Amino acid sequence: MSCGAPGTPSRPPAVQSxxxxxxxxxxxxxxxxxTTAALTLPLWLESPYFLHVVIMAGIFGVLALSLNLLxxxxxxxxLGHAAFFGIGAYASAxxxxxxxxxxxxxxxxxxxxxxxxxxxxGRLALKLRGAYFVLVTIxxxxxxxxxxxxxxxxxxxxxxxxxxxxxxxxPWSLRGKRAYYYLVLAAVLLAYLVCRRLVGSRIGRxxxxxxxxxxxxxxxxxxxxxYLVLAAVVSAAMAGLAGSLYAHYTRFVSPEVFLFSYxxxxxxxxxxxxxxxxxxxxxxxLIFTVLPEALRAVVSxxxxxxxxxxxxxLLVVFLPRGVVPAxxxxxxxxxx
Amino acid sequence: xxxxxxxxxxxxxxxxxxxxxxxxxTLIFGLMNVVNFAHGEFYTLGAYATFAALGLxxxxxxxxxxxxxACGTALGALCELVLLRPLRAxxxxxxxxxxxxxxxxxxxxxxxxWGGVAKSIPHPFPTAPLVLxxxxxxxxxxxxxxxxxxxxxxxxxxxxTTRLGTAMRATFQDRDTAALMGVRIGRxxxxxxxxxxxxxxxxxxxxxxxxxxxxxMGDLASxxxxxxxxxxxxxxxPGATLGGLLLGVAEEFGAGYVSSGYRDAVGFVIIIxxxxxxxxxxxxxxxxxx
Numbered sequence: 001m002s003c004g005a006p007g008t009p010s011r012p013p014a015v016q017s018x019x020x021x022x023x024x025x026x027x028x029x030x031x032x033x034x035t036t037a038a039l040t041l042p043l044w045l046e047s048p049y050f051l052h053v054v055i056m057a058g059i060f061g062v063l064a065l066s067l068n069l070l071x072x073x074x075x076x077x078x079l080g081h082a083a084f085f086g087i088g089a090y091a092s093a094x095x096x097x098x099x100x101x102x103x104x105x106x107x108x109x110x111x112x113x114x115x116x117x118x119x120x121x122g123r124l125a126l127k128l129r130g131a132y133f134v135l136v137t138i139x140x141x142x143x144x145x146x147x148x149x150x151x152x153x154x155x156x157x158x159x160x161x162x163x164x165x166x167x168x169x170x171p172w173s174l175r176g177k178r179a180y181y182y183l184v185l186a187a188v189l190l191a192y193l194v195c196r197r198l199v200g201s202r203i204g205r206x207x208x209x210x211x212x213x214x215x216x217x218x219x220x221x222x223x224x225x226x227y228l229v230l231a232a233v234v235s236a237a238m239a240g241l242a243g244s245l246y247a248h249y250t251r252f253v254s255p256e257v258f259l260f261s262y263x264x265x266x267x268x269x270x271x272x273x274x275x276x277x278x279x280x281x282x283x284x285x286l287i288f289t290v291l292p293e294a295l296r297a298v299v300s301x302x303x304x305x306x307x308x309x310x311x312x313x314l315l316v317v318f319l320p321r322g323v324v325p326a327x328x329x330x331x332x333x334x335x336x
Numbered sequence: 337x338x339x340x341x342x343x344x345x346x347x348x349x350x351x352x353x354x355x356x357x358x359x360x361x362t363l364i365f366g367l368m369n370v371v372n373f374a375h376g377e378f379y380t381l382g383a384y385a386t387f388a389a390l391g392l393x394x395x396x397x398x399x400x401x402x403x404x405x406a407c408g409t410a411l412g413a414l415c416e417l418v419l420l421r422p423l424r425a426x427x428x429x430x431x432x433x434x435x436x437x438x439x440x441x442x443x444x445x446x447x448x449x450w451g452g453v454a455k456s457i458p459h460p461f462p463t464a465p466l467v468l469x470x471x472x473x474x475x476x477x478x479x480x481x482x483x484x485x486x487x488x489x490x491x492x493x494x495x496x497t498t499r500l501g502t503a504m505r506a507t508f509q510d511r512d513t514a515a516l517m518g519v520r521i522g523r524x525x526x527x528x529x530x531x532x533x534x535x536x537x538x539x540x541x542x543x544x545x546x547x548x549x550x551x552x553m554g555d556l557a558s559x560x561x562x563x564x565x566x567x568x569x570x571x572x573x574p575g576a577t578l579g580g581l582l583l584g585v586a587e588e589f590g591a592g593y594v595s596s597g598y599r600d601a602v603g604f605v606i607i608i609x610x611x612x613x614x615x616x617x618x619x620x621x622x623x624x625x626x
Contacts, residue, residue, distance in 0.1 A: 077429065079436075124612055130428055131371040132611050135562050139604035142559065146604075150597040260555065264440060271433060302448045309441025313419065316433045 038185060042178040051177040055249060057289035058184035059242050062191045063262075064269040064281030066238035069195060071267070072275035073204065074231045075211035076129070079263055080121070080137030083144045084236040086257040088114045088243025090148065090155060093164045093253040103167035103248055110244040111237045118236020122229035145258035160254025164247050180249055187245055188282070191238050196278055198234065207231055208276075261305070268308060272315050274322025283324055338470035343588045349477045349546075351584020352484030356539040357557060358564025358576035359491055360532030366571025367508045367528045370420060371432040375561050376554030377442035378408045378533040382540025383549040384450060387457045397460050401483075401541045408537020409530045416529035421522060439558070447551040454548035480542045487538055488577055494531075495573065504528060508571055536561070556600055563603040566610050 045051055063085060070076050092110035095101045101109065125136040148155045155161070166175035167183065174180055198204050206227045209217035218224055247253045265288060273284025292304050299307075319326055357379060364372045385407040389400035415438065423431050461479060465472040495501040506514040507524045515521050539557070540549075547553075564583055568575025583603060591599040 075429075077432070124608075128611055128615065131365075131432065132566075132615065134371070134432070135566065135607050136611055138559065139607040142604040143601055143608075146598060146601045150595070264436070267433070267436070302444050306441055306444040306448060309437045309439065309444060312437030312440065313434050316430055316437065317419075317423070320430065 042181050048177050051181055053289060053293045055177065055181055055184050057286050058181070058188045059246050059249070060265065060269060060289055061188045061282045061285035062184075062238055062242040062245070063266050064273065064285045065188075065191045065195050066235045066242065067266045068270045068275055068277075068281040069198070069207075069235040069238070070231055071270055072277070072280070073199060073207040073211060074228055076228065076231075077134050077267070078137040078232075078235070079134050079260075079267070080139070080141030080144075081235075081239055081266055082258050082260065082262040083137075083141035084114045084117060084239035085243040085246070085262060086141075086144065086148065086255075087117050088240030089247040089253045089257045090161075090243075091240070092244035093161045093247045094154070096165050096248075097161060097163070103165065107241070107244045110247075111240045114240020114243065115233050115237035118232045118234075118239075119229060121236070122232030127225070141258060141260075141263070145255055148255040148258060155255075158255055160252060160256075162252050164251045164253060166251060167248050184245055184249075187241055191241065192278065192282065194234065194238070199278065203227065203230065211276075264308070264312075268312050268315075270322075271312065272319075272322055274324035274326075277322070277324045280322050280324040284322070287323070339592070341471050343592045344585060345471050345473055346477075347585030347588035348581060349473075349481050349584070350543075350587060351581035352481050352488070353539040353543050353580075354560050354564050354583050355577045355580025356484055356487055356535045356542075357561035358568060358580045359488065359573060360535035361561040362565045362568065362571055362573065362576045363504075363528050364532040365565060367504060368420070368525050369428055369431075370529075371428060371435065372529075372532070373432065373435045373558060374415070374438040374442060375532070375536055376556070376558030377439055377446075378412060378536035378554075379540035379543075379557040379561075380443070380446055380549070380551065380554035381411065382408050382537030382542075383457065383544030383553065384446060384455075384540075385537065386541040386544050387450075387455050387549055390458060397458075401538070404541035405534050405538045408540075409534035412533025413526050413530035415533070416526045420525065420529065424522075424525070439554075443551055443554060450549075450551065452551060454550040456548050457545040459545040476545060480546060483542060484539075487535065491531075491535065492573065500527060556603075559600075559607075560603050563606045563610075566607055569616050 041054065042051060045054070063081070066084075067078065067081050070078050088110040091113040092103075092106045095106035095109050096103060121137065121140055125133055125140075128136060149158055151157075166173055166180075168174060169179075172179065174183055199207070206217070206222045209220075209222055210224060210227060214224060243257065246257070269284035269288050270281050271284070272287060273282065274280030295304055295307075315322075321329075357375065360378075361372060361375050364370055364375070382404045385404035386400045389395040389403045390397065393400075393403075395403065419434055419438065420431060423434060459476055461475040463474065465474050466478065493501075495504060503514065503519045504524055504527065506517065506519055507521060511521060514524075536557070540553075560583060564576055564579040567579030567582060568577070583606065586606070587599055587602045590602040
């Protein structure tokens with residue numbers, strides 16, 4: 001996994017004195033260990049509760065990766081990301097419940113619909129910047145949430161849609177947590193690879209150029225609107241993917257999927273993990289799904305949300321670049 | 337016609353408090369370049385402070401409202417001194433994230449202290465409505481409208497006739513030149529944030545007894561304040577006042593003639609439409625934001 005922020009010049013390999021193992025080997029070993037752990041996890045993690053936590057971490061990992069594409073790479077903060085998540089969840093639930101599509105058709109359907117919403121918001125809002133963009137995204141999410149509560153015929157209003165079917169694969173049902181874990185793992189991997197491919201390409205360099213200096217990027221021929229809309233579409237599609245996975249995992253969708261706290265959680269995950277890095281959102285998602293669950297035994301939910309707020313303030317003040325870049329910087333300092 | 341007038345009056349009562357919220361936010365936004373997502377939490381604070389002063393300290397209603405305003409002002413000043421002053425050199429995104437953190441922390445702090453059950457705030461006004469021709473209005477709402485109007489006028493006088501107000505306007509127009517002329521920018525920021533928060537707390541203290549006090553009431557208040565600021569244009573005080581009244585009336589009409597379920601969508605739609613088609617606000621002569 002690449003940890004360095006793109007845009008920072010790659011450092012020459014540090015000359016190591018005394019240590020026999022070069023850093024790339026350590027990194028390869030760590031990556032192999034992480035992969036093995038991820039692939040075999042359901043085999044040694046017996047407790048369904050822990051498996052549930054890991055599945056939720058995976059779904060939030062996809063969400064954090066999706067938000068990071070906008071916030072971390074193009075520098076646009078979307079505070080309406082729960083809307084794309086919710087649209088994905090509702091689309092997938094409605095397609096399977098009302099039209100009786102199979103999960104494997106409903107999933108791409110949900111992704112496409114979320115992407116369409118992303119395109120719409122991108123086309124409309126990305127001529128705005130900073131706070132104004134944030135406000136349009138919040139308002140968009142607000143309107144979508146109100147529609148989900150009020151359009152009874154379609155969404156069943158506040159009561160939600162129960163009985164969303166679990167996906168099946170041929171003769172097997174993916175209802176069990178183990179099977180679902182692998183489904184989510186595949187989605188995380190897909191989202192990660194899409195991000196990596198995108199970020200490493202010309203497109204990713206255009207994103208970063210826009211973030212760093214929009215006027216300069218435009219003057220050397222980067223089509224601002226085109227790239228920002230592209231980022232919004234891919235980001236929304238990934239959030240829709242997470243929404244669909246969430247709907248078929250909890251098997252119940254209600255207007256709660258639009259809760260602002262989902263968006264806040266995504267923002268905290270990205271900021272804490274390290275915006276503009278590939279591993280950051282995943283690390284952030286893991287920390288902020290496992291930590292609250294671990295704290296649940298000790299403190300109540302309200303204290304947790306209070307702690308979230310304080311933590312966000314502290315992170316922005318003391319660790320503004322996030323955990324992953326901080327670790328990378330620490331390692332670089334030690335190496336040189 | 338009678339129905340229309342009734343909606344108009346109700347809208348103006350709401351709109352007066354929206355204007356209070358909007359004036360505070362537009363000052364903070366315009367002068368400090370801080371997107372204050374915690375603004376609605378000071379509104380919540382105003383409502384709960386009134387409730388606490390009445391219930392726990394047994395204060396008179398008017399004293400409780402004043403105490404709530406003082407409470408909001410003091411906490412606003414504290415917030416600026418502790419959190420925003422050290423970050424003054426940082427980008428607008430950084431302070432925005434910090435204020436989002438403050439928002440979440442304050443809201444859940446309130447949830448912890450007061451619990452999730454909505455509290456009704458007692459008031460000394462008779463409940464029988466005053467009937468003025470085709471329109472009837474509760475005496476409490478008359479009080480809300482009068483006090484809101486009084487506070488709006490106070491805000492104007494403060495900004496336009498006092499030394500502090502002149503310094504604030506100078507800072508808003510050109511911070512560096514103002515600093516060269518001897519204006520202490522740090523103090524202006526503290527004063528602005530405290531003043532804006534005080535106005536938000538006043539709005540909460542006024543609307544709290546009309547509706548109910550509950551921990552998440554600030555979310556919608558924030559969004560409404562933002563719609564007002566966007567309607568009126570950044571840093572535009574008359575714009576914020578008119579924008580507030582307009583939003584209040586538009587909401588009442590929306591709820592009355594379209595569907596009450598979509599009442600709160602009016603603010604959202606205003607934000608989207610105005611930002612897309614007239615981003616400098618309805619009342620600006622020229623475009624100020626790109």
